[in-house]
Amino acid sequence: MIDDPVLQPWQLEYHRLRKLGAGDYWEGCRLEAQEARSKMTPYELGLTDHRSLRDATEMHNRRPPIGCPFAAGTHERAEYERGWNALPPRP
Numbered sequence: 001m002i003d004d005p006v007l008q009p010w011q012l013e014y015h016r017l018r019k020l021g022a023g024d025y026w027e028g029c030r031l032e033a034q035e036a037r038s039k040m041t042p043y044e045l046g047l048t049d050h051r052s053l054r055d056a057t058e059m060h061n062r063r064p065p066i067g068c069p070f071a072a073g074t075h076e077r078a079e080y081e082r083g084w085n086a087l088p089p090r091p
Contacts, residue, residue, distance in 0.1 A: 042076040045069070046083025054087065 007015075014025065021028030037045065049066055056063065068084075070076040 042070060042079035043083035043086075046080040047086050050084045050087050054090070
């Protein structure tokens with residue numbers, strides 16, 4: 001009788017994302033990120049978008065920034081921009 005090898009945490013995560021994406025790992029990652037963003041407040045979205053743009057710029061992998069998903073003049077837009085501006089400048 002052959003024992004099943006113990007799966008490492010990264011293997012479990014890979015299989016979970018692949019199953020979520022119907023066999024496509026990257027599709028599973030995209031769906032998980034989309035779900036996580038849908039649960040964020042406008043402030044958290046702005047903070048996250050700014051942080052990811054800053055990190056990408058530092059790694060010289062900058063892409064055009066994701067535009068604000070909220071209409072101008074709305075409370076959500078103001079909260080998004082407050083989150084975007086919450087990060088202090090880097091030295």
